[in-house]
Amino acid sequence: MIVPTVRWTDTDSTRRVITDALDDVGCCVVADAIDDETVQAIRRELVAFDDDGSIGASAFEGHATRRTGSPMPRSATFRSIAMHPAVMCAGTHVLGPTTGWRFSASEFIQIGPGETAQRLHRDQWKYDMVDFPNEIEMNGMWAISDFTASNGATQIIPGSHRDGNTEPSNPDAAVPAEMTAGSVLLYTGRLYHGGGANTSDGWRQGLSLQHAVSWLTQSSNQFLECPPAVVADWPDDLLRFIGYAKSGNGLGYWRDSEDPLSAVHPDREYVRGWATVRPD
């Protein structure tokens, strides 16, 4: 099976292709979603932290793979695309039936020459292998280099979002999500996928994205990575997206039923109270 691919345009018809693909096969490649200048700026801002990244922390994380975290505070250019309309469209569609969803983590994943294929998995397994009745994550991967079959393009099994929670029904059906730099692969938390083997002599650079429903713990701790003193001049919608928000019915408030944004902007007035959803 091939990976559904649509060239990004900011139109309802493109959004429809994305949401239909996510429903039908659990994934979609959105090609050319950001321009080359943006790709190069993200790469430049993140390779600057290569020495901080970890290589080979485990077989799953990859013995020839460098993972550098925290792109939100480290890359202003990533911040400018974190709420890209293609990502927001996919997240709202897949996770919209819940009380809310938000950014969970991102990692700059550079797969080096000689890396072997990562075990196919569902990202939602991080939540105790619970077979949730609904999708709980909508994740993705920005191609910061070209993604090819030989350099470690993410392997995905289109349609496997309908499989059982402990193994894919057809592991041989995995295909590489080949895409040019500036494209983004979007997939649901139930889709089986894994980093590909890199048999080339170059590095595959991808910026992984995780988003989850707001009642789940975020993968990386956003309040440690992006504390109030660091985020004071970031836009409110981005701060809401990374977790400075009340959610569900009584989650995420601060101190005396306060809005978490008041920790960033103590001079502003925010509505108090933690009950954000009141079932009748």
Ligand SMILES: O=C(O)CCC(=O)C(=O)O
């Ligand atoms: O690097 C990739 O292509 C995928 C990585 C991945 O799926 C993961 O680490 O959960």
Ligand SMILES: [Fe+2]
């Ligand atoms: Fe994964």
